[in-house]
Amino acid sequence: MKQVFIKFAKFMMRQLVFYRFIHGISICLPHCRITDYERFPFLLKVFYALSGHMRNSVNLFCSSDREHCVHYSLLPTIRILFEKNYVNYAQILLFVCEEYFLSKRTEKDFEDVLKTFSDSAINAGKRFREAFPLQKSSGSRVSFVSPYVAYSGYEVILGLGKSLARFKPRMTCLGAFDVRGQIKISDLFKICGYEYIEAHSSTYNLFTLRNLVQKEKISCAIWCLPPFHMFFLFSFGLAEKQIWLSQYLRPNINFEYLDDVVTYGGAGTIFSKNFNEKTWKVLPQTSVIDGINLNPKKYLFTPARTEKIKQPEFLQCVTKILKMDKSTHFLWTGYHFDREIDQFFCDNGLSDRNSYIPWMDQIQLMMAIRFSSLILSCFPLSLGTVEEIAAYYKVPIVSMYDDEFNLYWRDIYWEALNGNEYLKKICIDDDGISKIFVCNNSDDYVAAALSILTNEKIREQYINVYYESYMYTYINNNNDLSGFFESLINGGSCEMVKEG
Structure with a gap:
């Protein structure tokens, strides 16, 4: 029926x-x-x-x-x-x-x-508005407001996160059009420096949207869509200052509760222009990549299976890093959202300092690694090939050094200590000491992470050691892999020819 x-x-x-x-x-x-x-x-x-x-x-x-x-x-x-x-x-x-x-x-x-x-x-x-007056708010809190958020059309908004940091920017909406297999839009906004406020509503209800903005005590609301729905919402009242940010259509709209109009696309030398008999402010162009890469927050990322991430000692290290560096935010993955990990951060007062990112394909993983501030290799089971991707994209990595579970750094460092002169130049200083920290316990691990996050010289050193050793090992070192497997299969010696 x-x-x-x-x-x-x-x-x-x-x-x-x-x-x-x-x-x-x-x-x-x-x-x-x-x-x-x-x-x-x-x-x-x-x-x-x-x-x-x-x-x-x-x-x-x-x-x-x-x-x-x-x-x-x-x-x-x-x-x-x-x-x-x-x-x-x-x-x-x-x-x-x-x-x-x-x-x-x-x-x-x-x-x-x-x-x-x-x-x-x-x-x-x-x-x-007369029946339900607008609540006034103190301070300067900015929120972009939209009924629903999607990937397309919000690139510039995402890129503005770094520039709006002192205004504690928010994205307030009823819901998001997430795409299966891609990073959740809520996590994308968080990565770009926004607090993401969503009603998780399957129905368009503008009262819910207005209440969300009012509850957050927003002082400036920015509408970033075509103006159709803006007329009622701005007249009803979202905030004391209400701005329309429009990309393409620039109709000559004037009404009492529209305080300013902004368009974008400029290079930053002219900040106003007349369109259709109306003066518009011109916002210098930005991009989502710029917004992620230069974000004032430092994103710690551990892309691994849930059972690797939820090891108690590793999570305790993450907790210490988050508490000691207030500008950090931890991103973690897994095949499914894990309530134990979520509860762990809640119990430690860090519920708003971590985000779960659904499992990603290889391209999405590479992009997420590229825009991270620091890769935290979990332990005792480490990340493996994720460290290779991070090394290539010049993203620093901190890992626990051991002879059993760690893969990438363990073997590179071992060869540097045992005769490979090229790797020795990359990994070991003139005094015979590793150029990056050799972490043997939790205290070493936390100290290394905090040093990378706060000391630019140490950060660059980590990047250089991992990148140069990666380029030597995987790109410029012509190992005789076929000879290795021939010896392996035929039961002979597995000595390999090394050049470089």
Whole structure:
């Protein structure tokens, strides 16, 4: 029965008469009481679920039918819903119309479409603001605000994390469109220096979004999407200062609660420009890579199986490092989220200083390693080939030295001590002492990590030793691997020819 209903609903949504029917229902609706919560949450959830099908159907119409549907059915319905205070439903229908709005070729056409509903949205926001006044906040706390967050379109926002550090930037949203197999968007924002605030909502509910921003006592809210949903939310009030950051479309929008407009793409020599009879501030361009690499936070990363990471002595070392260097944040992986590891950090007062990253493919792993500040090799079972990737990308590594479980550094250092003159120059100083710390216990391990994090000279030394030994061992040293296996298979000596 359910499948029959869904098929029937999808069929009806492909007909223009369906949207006239929706418009007719909106006319008959009584005025809704003004509240700061959604009065009909289940109905809103159903309507939101249907809106995705409506959006697809509208976009499949030919251009003339789509124009007719939006102008004679959807836009009048949106205006009525705002006027009668069914604001969530009006906002959801704006989602349905988004592609139509963005298809307008000139800025005047785009502005004309916005004017058909913006006054209704702004007036509704004012009514709700009067009933539920904006809470004032002290200090300078910045939050980018968006209903939902995705990978595409937020590159510049991510790259701004390092520049906004003193404002304790946040990303506040209802939910995220994560892609299976990729790093979680929440973790990506954390890596870039943001506190990530998400309602984990499957339904568009702007009251929830506003409450999130208000609860965080945000003093400056930045809208970083096209302006459709901004009219009501800014009029209702998210923060004392409200800014619109727009990349492409720059319509000449003016309303009482829009305090500033910013676009980006400049080189940092001109900071304002007139677009369409309006002065816009011009933000110098940045990028997500720049944002991660120069982030004021130091990200400690241990990409390993859960059973390796959750060894008590290793976790205790991580705890000490986090507590002794307040600018650090620990990223850990595993096939599944591990509640014991999570609880361990909670028990140590570090619940906001660690993030779980779902298991990654090889390319994602290499990128995550590349943008880390320090790789913490777990012990007693170490990371193995992860250290090779880190060495290549010049990311420092701290590991426990032993003759059983550690792989990369153990064997390189052993050969340096036992006759390989080239590795000896790389790994050992003139006094016969290792150029990097040889960690034999937890205290050595923690001390080495803190030294790398706080002493640039030591950090560079670690990078150079690992990188140069990697280049010699894997790139420039022509070992006779086929001869090794021939001797191994035939039972002879396994002596290898070494050059370099």
